Amino acid sequence: MSHRHLTGSDLHYGYERGVEVLRGADLDVAPGSRVALLGANGSGKSTLLQCLAGTLRPDAGDVSLDGRPIDRSRRGLRAHRQAVQLVFQDPDDQLFSADVAEDVAYGPVNLGLSATEVRERVDRALDLLHITNLRNRPTHQLSFGQRKRVAIAGAVAMRPCVLLLDEPTAGIDPCGVDALFDTLADLERAGTTVALSTHDTALALEWADSVAVMSAGVTRQDRPSIIFSDSGLLQQAHLKAPWLTTLARDLVLDGILPPDAAPTTPEQLRSALRSAAVDRPRTVPANSVMP
Ligand SMILES: Nc1ncnc2c1ncn2[C@@H]1O[C@H](COP(=O)(O)OP(=O)(O)O)[C@@H](O)[C@H]1O
Ligand SMILES: [Mg+2]
Structure with missing residues (x-):
């Protein structure tokens, strides 16, 4: 896997006719960068990430990988979703297999990989997320934080070029958050670019090298020091410095x-x-x- 350049430009999306959630939103996830997408609840962060991952089709605007717009054929979308993995905010939207190993193996099995390759990917993903001990546990018996790590492991096992994490730290204790960021650093070294959404501005300041703020359906993206010194922008987005x-x-x-x-x-x-x-x-x- 290698870092790739994911962009969304001038994206429009509405769940209901006449009510636009995205009104010309952009996001630039440069290869190897760390992008934090910030915004209040309901501002459209999850919607934007789903458009970038190819799970939602924007009403207008472009999503491109290395400058090439997504091919919206079945095959094209499959290839895009393999290269760009999205981990949903709620792990229960993602986990459905009987046990942890089976859930993490689901994607690689669907890629048609050999049993040996699947096993190797599952072992590596479980190891990276520090959940090897949970391998044979039924997913429904796990804590929320554990289920969240299993969901991330499932995405990691796909060896994505870009990993999009929707509020990965919500509901995770502070040590769990530190462990998660160590894992993300390992993934970056292995060639995966990471973008995440959060409303934790302190976390975005410390981790990200590019911050996008979502407000009124549009985004403004810049270096963290520029974004966080713009009190007007933060106020408009209902965020605190x-x-x-x-x-x-x-x-x-x-x-x-x-x-x-x-x-x-x-x-x-x-x-x-x-x-x-x-x-x-x-x-x-x-x-x-x-x-
Ligand atoms: N499946 C859906 N159907 C209808 N409206 C939705 C759906 N998902 C999200 N919305 C609405 O779209 C807006 C943006 O939601 P979302 O992208 O989840 O925001 P965020 O992730 O920033 O909290 C909200 O007003 C939300 O109620
Ligand atoms: Mg959300």
């Missing part, structure tokens, strides 16, 4: 950090504060006793 951006901005206003400081992780904030402290030696109060 990440705490790190707000704190860094206040520290700039207080003259503690230089105006160009734009930390995206707590480590970067700490390092910026350290540099600022070194650049500006502490003033010693007049009444202090010098050693």
Whole structure:
């Protein structure tokens, strides 16, 4: 598998006649980039991801892979859905086999792969998602977080070039989220480009190198530092700036950090504060006793 360039341009989609959910939405998932799609509940994130994955057909606009629009024949859609895997927000929309291994094997079996290749893909996917111990468990007995990992493993077993994850961190505990992002880094190294939807702006700031904000059926996509410093855009999209951006901005206003400081992780904030402290030696109060 290798990174590929997935784009959606000027997409329109409505579930009901006359009610458009997407009104000219774009998304650019460049090869090897990390794209976070942000938006309030009901803003159209899942709809946009389904259009990009080829599971919904937009009323207008183009979805392209490496610059070529999707071939909407049965064969073309099959090829697109194999290269671009979407993991639904709710794992129960995706899991239907009796046990975990069978569910993860479903896609590879449908590709007509040999039993050995299927087994190898299932083993690798279970290992990547740290769920080898669940291999023979009935899926309906698993916790929500476990079912979510099984659903992701099923997509990973298809060895996609682009993996679209719809709210992958919703309902997962903090350690589970860390483990998931370690897994995503492994997948990226193996040639899969990852885009995900979330309404967690802090997570998007820390993880993504490109952020798209969905509001009123359209998207605006840019670098995280640009998006998160646009308070008007965030307000319009009913999103809150990440705490790190707000704190860094206040520290700039207080003259503690230089105006160009734009930390995206707590480590970067700490390092910026350290540099600022070194650049500006502490003033010693007049009444202090010098050693
Ligand atoms: N299958 C459907 N039938 C009718 N309306 C739908 C369907 N799925 C989503 N919608 C509507 O489309 C809008 C966008 O939904 P969705 O894409 O799920 O938003 P998000 O993922 O950002 O929460 C919402 O108003 C939602 O009620
Ligand atoms: Mg959704």
